[in-house]
Amino acid sequence: MLTMMIAVDGSEHSLEAVRHGLHLIGQGLRAQVVLGHVQESATLTELATVGPAAAADASVDAGMDLLAPAVALLRAADVDHEVDVRIGDVYPTLLEIAEEHESAMILIGSTGEGALSRIFLGSVGSDLVRHSQVPVTVVKVPYTDD
Secondary structure: OEEEEEEOOOOHHHHHHHHHHHHHHHOOOOEEEEEEEEEOOOOHHHHHHHOHHHHHHHHHHHHHHHHHHHHHHHHHOOOOEEEEEEEOOHHHHHHHHHHHOOOOEEEEEOOOOOHHHHHHHOOHHHHHHHHOOOOEEEEOOOOOOO
16 A cells, blocks of 8 residues: 655645545545644744753644644544654655655645745745655645546
8 A cells, every 4th residue: 555645734725635635545546644744943032941842842732733634634534644743844854754654645735826926935845846756746725526
């Protein structure tokens, strides 16, 4: 059975990627799902205020909260899944998650940004497409399974 890693950030866009993954599974794709989420590293102020361990724990807890709607969708569909929450730079860490879980594909929701926004802000989806060793599907919102 293959593994599909779905990047989830808690947004409706990322939930559309989960829905697309469920659609693929519903169409007969035999796959297990890894929900990948990355929290950015704590700021120096946060580290000085609460300490590194507490900041890391708070980041992981926040990540788990953001993943709750995606987990609920997978549980409702009775789909095998794992959750992998990490701290670091978003796109390289998502690539690490996909690689470590031996994912055959990555799904990510589209933010709908225009070309000008991507030039100045960067795009996790664009970075994943450029640097991933496995296929990346960018799911546009709204996804419909007509």
